[in-house]
Amino acid sequence: MLEVKDLHVTVEDKAILKGLNLTVNAGEVHAIMGPNGAGKSTLSAVIAGKDGYEVTQGTILFEGQDVLEMEIEERARAGLLLGFQYPIEIPGVKNIYLLKAALNAARAARGEGEIPAPEFMKLVREKSAQMKMDTSFLQRAVNEGFSGGEKKRNEILQMLVLQPKLAMLDEIDSGLDIDAMKVVAEGVNSLRSADRAILMVTHYQRLLNHIEPDRVHVLVDGRIAKSGDKDLALELEARGYDWVLEESVA
Amino acid sequence: MASEEMEQLVRREYKQGFVTDIESDTVPPGLDESVIAFISQKKEEPQWMLEWRLEAYRRWLDMTPPSWAHLDYPPIDYQAISYYSAPKKPEDRPQSLDEVDPKLLETYEKLGIPLHERAALAGVAVDAVFDSVSVTTTFKEKLHEAGVIFCSISEAIREYPELVRQYLGTVVPQSDNFFAALNSAVFTDGSFVYVPEGVTCPMELSTYFRINAANTGQFERTLIICDKQAQVSYLEGCTAPQRDENQLHAAVVELVALEDAYIKYSTVQNWYPGDEDGKGGIYNFVTKRGDCRGDRSRISWTQVETGSAITWKYPSCVLRGKESIGEFYSVAVTNGRQQADTGTKMIHIGENTRSTIISKGIAAGRSDQAYRGLVKIGSRAKGARNYTQCDSLLIGDQCGAHTFPYQEIGNSTATVEHEATTSKIADDQLFYCRARGIDEEDAVSMIVNGFCKDVFQELPMEFAVEAEALLNVTLEGSVG
Numbered sequence: 043m044l045e046v047k048d049l050h051v052t053v054e055d056k057a058i059l060k061g062l063n064l065t066v067n068a069g070e071v072h073a074i075m076g077p078n079g080a081g082k083s084t085l086s087a088v089i090a091g092k093d094g095y096e097v098t099q100g101t102i103l104f105e106g107q108d109v110l111e112m113e114i115e116e117r118a119r120a121g122l123l124l125g126f127q128y129p130i131e132i133p134g135v136k137n138i139y140l141l142k143a144a145l146n147a148a149r150a151a152r153g154e155g156e157i158p159a160p161e162f163m164k165l166v167r168e169k170s171a172q173m174k175m176d177t178s179f180l181q182r183a184v185n186e187g188f189s190g191g192e193k194k195r196n197e198i199l200q201m202l203v204l205q206p207k208l209a210m211l212d213e214i215d216s217g218l219d220i221d222a223m224k225v226v227a228e229g230v231n232s233l234r235s236a237d238r239a240i241l242m243v244t245h246y247q248r249l250l251n252h253i254e255p256d257r258v259h260v261l262v263d264g265r266i267a268k269s270g271d272k273d274l275a276l277e278l279e280a281r282g283y284d285w286v287l288e289e290s291v292a
Numbered sequence: 293m294a295s296e297e298m299e300q301l302v303r304r305e306y307k308q309g310f311v312t313d314i315e316s317d318t319v320p321p322g323l324d325e326s327v328i329a330f331i332s333q334k335k336e337e338p339q340w341m342l343e344w345r346l347e348a349y350r351r352w353l354d355m356t357p358p359s360w361a362h363l364d365y366p367p368i369d370y371q372a373i374s375y376y377s378a379p380k381k382p383e384d385r386p387q388s389l390d391e392v393d394p395k396l397l398e399t400y401e402k403l404g405i406p407l408h409e410r411a412a413l414a415g416v417a418v419d420a421v422f423d424s425v426s427v428t429t430t431f432k433e434k435l436h437e438a439g440v441i442f443c444s445i446s447e448a449i450r451e452y453p454e455l456v457r458q459y460l461g462t463v464v465p466q467s468d469n470f471f472a473a474l475n476s477a478v479f480t481d482g483s484f485v486y487v488p489e490g491v492t493c494p495m496e497l498s499t500y501f502r503i504n505a506a507n508t509g510q511f512e513r514t515l516i517i518c519d520k521q522a523q524v525s526y527l528e529g530c531t532a533p534q535r536d537e538n539q540l541h542a543a544v545v546e547l548v549a550l551e552d553a554y555i556k557y558s559t560v561q562n563w564y565p566g567d568e569d570g571k572g573g574i575y576n577f578v579t580k581r582g583d584c585r586g587d588r589s590r591i592s593w594t595q596v597e598t599g600s601a602i603t604w605k606y607p608s609c610v611l612r613g614k615e616s617i618g619e620f621y622s623v624a625v626t627n628g629r630q631q632a633d634t635g636t637k638m639i640h641i642g643e644n645t646r647s648t649i650i651s652k653g654i655a656a657g658r659s660d661q662a663y664r665g666l667v668k669i670g671s672r673a674k675g676a677r678n679y680t681q682c683d684s685l686l687i688g689d690q691c692g693a694h695t696f697p698y699q700e701i702g703n704s705t706a707t708v709e710h711e712a713t714t715s716k717i718a719d720d721q722l723f724y725c726r727a728r729g730i731d732e733e734d735a736v737s738m739i740v741n742g743f744c745k746d747v748f749q750e751l752p753m754e755f756a757v758e759a760e761a762l763l764n765v766t767l768e769g770s771v772g
Contacts, residue, residue: 090727091726091727092723092727093719093723113726113731114723114726114727115726115727115729115730115731115732117727118726118727118728118729119729123727123728124727126724126727129724130720130721130724132721132724132725132738132739132742133742133743133745134741134742134743134744134745134746135738135739135741135742139738140725140728140730140738143725143728143730143734143738144725144728144729144730147728147729147730147731147734148729151729183742200728204728204729
């Protein structure tokens with residue numbers, strides 16, 4: 043589904059990713075781990091199309107399409123969706139309005155008409171309940187005055203409504219208490235299916251107790267230094283990252 | 293484009309100065325006492341009105357145009373302007389929509405203006421373009437039953453001279469400023485409203501419905517009086533882009549609220565802003581002031597300013613009555629080469645008076661705008677309170693926004709709060725929306741409309757919907 047080959051990315055002339063390779067197939071859940079500054083968030087930002095990242099080499103293919111040739115909104119409509127580490131506040135714009143605009147944009151790209159209002163309301167109510175969010179959140183401005191946990195739940199709510207093919211979650215566990223973590227994890231787990239993939243960026247093993255990955259990758263110094271199954275995450279938790287670094291240098 | 297050619301023709305004629313004798317309906321360019329006498333005579337005004345105009349004219353002669361505003365425009369030749377012309381004859385106007393600038397029609401379509409109204413707005417000579425005759429009749433009957441007077445200022449001067457004489461110029465004196473003095477000397481059109489004691493006007497009053505409003509005057513004069521415990525909501529302008537061959541507009545609006553009265557005045561201004569280089573756009577120099585004369589009275593200004601090449605406008609409140617309330621809610625949008633210097637004045641004179649200022653400025657393209665606001669608390673205004681919030685949003689990196697707040701506090705028991713922010717339309721907000729699949733232009737309009745929400749919610753419902761559509765059209769093509 044997603045194929046990243048020999049990806050080199052610089053930010054303000056500083057090399058961040060230095061030849062990253064990654065293949066994610068439909069039905070799989072991947073976790074990217076690694077020390078601070080290794081380029082974990084850069085990877086998801088580049089795939090989503092954020093400004094300020096220069097791809098100097100390499101390719102990103104999503105279902106055979108050249109992602110780097112697509113506009114930001116085209117990527118999202120094609121089913122590549124990024125859940126933000128720090129979701130931004132948009133004063134005066136209702137949460138429900140953003141959801142509807144996003145859903146209709148994706149539908150239009152698929153050649154479908156706008157979703158009928160009753161159907162939309164039913165969908166949104168159901169998904170809000172799943173994320174244990176009161177429907178009053180829908181009428182509030184996007185992320186404005188939301189707590190850290192509420193923002194993260196709101197990100198997953200958007201995923202549940204938009205049903206992406208590849209969901210990228212950037213440190214979705216940061217700032218969550220145990221209860222919120224459970225709700226978020228349940229939301230993410232409900233997205234798991236044979237025709238969908240999930241790519242998680244995280245610092246901590248504890249998220250992976252709730253969302254079990256098929257593959258774990260360690261990102262060190264702009265490259266994937268080691269890949270394994272979920273046991274690798276446990277090993278990292280116990281031993282830290284230094285041994286991976288040493289291994290990869292050696 | 294047909295209408296641009298038309299404008300050019302009109303201007304060429306002005307340059308040559310076509311000579312017309314006094315019997316005709318147009319005076320040659322230039323201003324002197326005989327021109328003022330001509331206007332007064334055409335309007336069949338009483339002698340006192342003529343003298344009032346002449347007094348204003350004589351004061352004006354000694355005045356100079358204000359130069360403090362953050363605006364840049366060439367000096368205006370006041371002797372090159374024709375100060376009276378009768379409405380265009382049908383044969384001089386476009387004969388059908390085919391003769392109208394297609395770009396203008398496209399905009400009407402985007403704004404969702406009904407077909408039959410588009411013709412009227414574009415100035416097409418069609419008989420009964422509005423089927424408004426019946427609408428207007430029911431409208432007039434309803435107002436008459438309630439005892440509300442709503443007519444043109446000229447009609448009011450003839451029919452209700454006592455009322456006009458009692459209030460005209462008591463809020464904006466003839467010599468208040470250069471443009472107000474000019475207006476006082478030569479005004480030819482405008483509205484008059486009187487709501488009697490205890491009456492809540494049964495409908496929102498709009499210039500749009502006033503007969504003969506089609507030819508909006510270059511120098512409009514509006515006077516609204518709300519008697520004790522009376523209430524009125526007045527809507528000025530419309531969202532459709534209005535073209536006018538008169539480049540200079542200098543209107544005066546006076547509001548008087550007596551005890552416990554409430555006047556809500558909403559404006560959507562969308563004069564022609566000029567072409568890409570700002571050529572041909574309207575210069576809008578307006579004096580708007582409300583006088584909360586009675587205790588517990590309230591005046592609320594809400595404005596959405598999107599048009600004009602130059603806007604110079606400060607709707608203000610004089611809070612004379614005890615516990616009176618003044619409000620100013622404003623959205624000003626500039627794009628292309630537009631310039632706007634706008635804001636408000638809140639003059640607290642009475643005890644426990646309160647005022648609120650919410651100003652939202654949006655600058656795009658190569659435009660420039662300034663918020664200029666004065667909060668003045670007089671020595672007797674015990675317990676006066678003001679809250680000011682003014683936010684600016686910049687789109688792109690070639691525009692500018694400036695804030696000039698002035699405070700004069702003469703009483704130590706007053707509370708004055710001021711908050712101001714300037715932000716570039718956040719790349720992060722834009723990215724967030726686009727990463728949800730929303731295209732850039734829709735995302736900008738979403739963010740900008742959200743930014744303006746506090747003001748839009750003060751507008752009457754219908755106006756608010758139109759204002760949002762208008763905002764989108766105005767900012768079209770401002771990104772990317």
